[in-house]
Amino acid sequence: MDRDDRVEPLSEADCLQLLRTVPIGRVVYTEHALPAVLPVAFELTPDDRLVLGLRAGSSLSRALDGTVAAFQADRLDPITRSGWSVLVHGRAELVRDEADRQRLLRSGPRPWCGGGEERTFARITPELVSGRRLVAAGQALHRTR
Template sequence: MDRDDELGDEPEELGAEACLRLLSTVPVGRVVYTEHALPAVLPVSFEVVPDGRLLLAVRRDSATARGLDGTVVAFQADRLDPLTRSGWSVLVHGRADILRDPEQILGALRSGLRPWTDEPDPMFVAVVPELISGRRLSASAHPVPHA
């Protein structure tokens, strides 16, 4: 028996547009990048902009900012309910670049996008999605009991 059978219903594969719509409903995701030749994962604030790019808010002069600029990254976000064993998960792969255009930076600041840490001068990173995949799992007929 595989893991999907244990969970009940088969996961629904989601198209790119549905994935981007779902991403726009959560404020935090995880970016996967390389730091000192090792994989690194960091939760980041983000938003989906109208052209489909993801804007990530990071601390200026951080290892994360340096590790993201001009590299290929993975980004993942989800919304899961452990009681009903339902929810969705989206994975994006794409190139990340630090925003340098003053108008785009101003737009990100106006939107309220900020890193989770107290950062008076945040840096914004744009991820251009090249591969987008996602899955949705409907509520199980057998919810998990409270512990």
């Protein structure tokens, strides 16, 4: 970024609103004691929890269950050098309630990879939410509200 480009912090409310505008993000988790990152389809529930669409029995679904994970999503424009990025940290758990699972099977996010197989879902309950808006020199800041 140029010296005149700005990185401006976003409020938690703005971060959650921006997450509702994109269907794909990246989940950060631990695999074999190392950080791992994978793209995932997701949605934000009315109570502001992230629901990730996963392949049932995948190493990702096993690695996420009962752990602290991070989730990042963004929308960046390389031409205007602007956009936003949101990072969420929280506890991840597989959806085990059968009524919730059936509802999510009908209308929830589909796995980004290998969607033809049996699906499962993980929820991340946000504990820390942060974000940044990237504003190129000479551009006005656009509020999300």
